[in-house]
Amino acid sequence: MMNDHLALLRELRDASPLDAAPSREALTDHLAARVDEVGAAAFAEFAHLQRVAAEALGTEKTAHFARVLREARVSVKAPDRCPWETAAQMIASLPAQWQEPLADQIAVSRKGQAVLGKTIWSVDYTKSVLSALDRWVTYCAAKGLPLLPKASAFHRYACHLVQATSDRQPTTTGTAGNYLQRILAGLAVAAGGHFHSEACGFVAADWRERARAQGAVTKTGSQLVGASALYRFGFRMMAEAHSRPVRGIRAATTFRNGLILAVGAALPERARALTWLEFDRTLTLIDRTHLLVNLPGEALKYPEARKTQESYAVIFENPGLAEALHAYRADFRPLFDDGLHLFPSVHGKRGAVTAKQIGRLTGDLTEKEFGVRIPIHRFRDNVATEASEHLTGGAYAAKTLLRHVDEAITLRHYDHAEGHRSAGEFEDFIERRRTNSAELIL
Structure with a gap:
């Protein structure tokens, strides 16, 4: 006697494109x-x-x-566990006399409301300070040094x-300079105002200045392939996903990854x-050519006190990217699921992929x-380099695109080569360099 699975398989083999x-x-019940009957082989x-x-x-x-x-x-x-809860747990490994003032700092920062004598820290900065303190305590114990x-x-x-x-x-x-700065910030809180050393501050500043003089040693010129090349690569991946004979999770993941590249x-x-x-x-997909991106301050690299006051909103006119987003x-x-995250996790976790996973x-x-x-993050270097070389405003346009407060930051970190106008101009520039525009027309 033929089982239900073989019966469905035969029915589908005999079907025509006009059949439903x-x-x-029905498929959910069938698979369950x-x-x-047969376990994982199903x-x-x-x-x-x-x-x-x-x-x-x-x-x-x-x-x-x-x-x-x-x-x-x-x-x-x-x-995922709340990052503030993770930070609170990190305090337990530090000296007992430091734990209460650091816990108070976390409480103030978590509320996002500054109080007298307290600076608001972001959760990422808080965890990095606590990690730096933990490493400092371990070093002091090994060397027999005062904390x-x-x-x-x-x-x-x-x-x-x-x-x-x-080991x-x-x-x-x-990184060494950053560790020193974080240790000083942590000690200023942990010691309850009983620690201040201009000499140590000078040491930390000296190491950070050495780093600036050396340049970004983790960045190489070979990583500058150009924003246009990254954009085209993203569209090639999306076209590959769309052309697959079976639209499964692999095709969806390939399309998502291509979109990450193009949007990046x-x-x-x-x-x-x-x-x-x-x-x-x-x-927001406004229409077939315009996109609205509206990010809250919490999503951006702003000082913690500014995050509740500022945001980033811009309308892009980009037919190619809009077309891809509609198809996606x-x-x-x-x-993936019924969620709204642009880049969902593949591994069964509701919500978006993490920043570390995207990197x-x-x-x-x-x-x-x-x-x-x-x-x-290196995509930003490619954007800045290409914008500096091709946009009317040069480095000024690159500074605006990347939202650098100081143009010197752009000039220091990117190859040398206003406002929403620069963003729109760059969109036009890279969109003109996309070669496979037809594959995603549905």
Whole structure:
């Protein structure tokens, strides 16, 4: 006697493009029953079922098979722990006399309301300060040093950081300077106002100045392939996803990754800001050619006190990117879940991919394509370089595109070569250099 799975398989093989595909509800019930019968082997069977259905009925008609398979196969993971709770737990490893003032600092920063004598810290900065303090405490214990440093000991610690040991890699000069600054910031709070050393402050400033003189040692000229090349690469990936014979989660992930590349080049923001992009909230598809990006201050690299007061809003006229976003929202985004995040996680976690994952992902993709890793933050360098070379305002336009307060920052970190006008001009520039405009016309 033929089982239900083989009967459905035969039915789909005999179907024609004019026939209707099985509904999502019917497929869900079918897969659940098959899992009960044969266990995990049902997932491979169902994937084959989709391939047969796509060949008979068409790719678009059978895309919902992928969503059914994903929901059955991938369990929803617990949400990430609140980063403020993580910061609070980090205090436990520090000296007991420091814990209460640091906990007070976290409480003030978490509320986002400044009080007398307290500076608001972001959660990321808070965690970096606590991590730096923890490393300093470990070093002092190993060397028999007091926790409140003298300038000479502080300098020796920086020298220790930039030297390799048997159990760790050396830091860069800039990272060592950042550690010193964070330790001083942490001690100013932890010691309850009983620690202040201009000499140690001078040491920290000296190490950060050394780093500025050396330049960005983690950046290389080979990473400057150009924003246009990154943008085109993103569209090639989206075209590849659209041309696949089966519209499954792999195709959806390929399209999402291509969109990350294209958006990263067209909207040169940091990875954290990209994780905030959500349809109808921070990203609005106005029409077939215009996009509105409206990011809150919390998503941007602003001082913590400014985040509640400022935001970033800009309208882009970019037909190619708008076309891609419409195709993604209609055909590929629903294969992940019913959420609105532009870049959803593939691994069963509700919500967006993390900033760290975006950096790793863009590095992996560009290394395979260009032979050199270009993480998302390095996209900004490519945008600044190309904008400096080709836009009317040169470095001034690059400064505005990247929202640098000081033009010297742009000139220091990017190859030398106003306002929303610069953003629009850059959009026109890279869009004219996209060669595969027809593949995404649905």
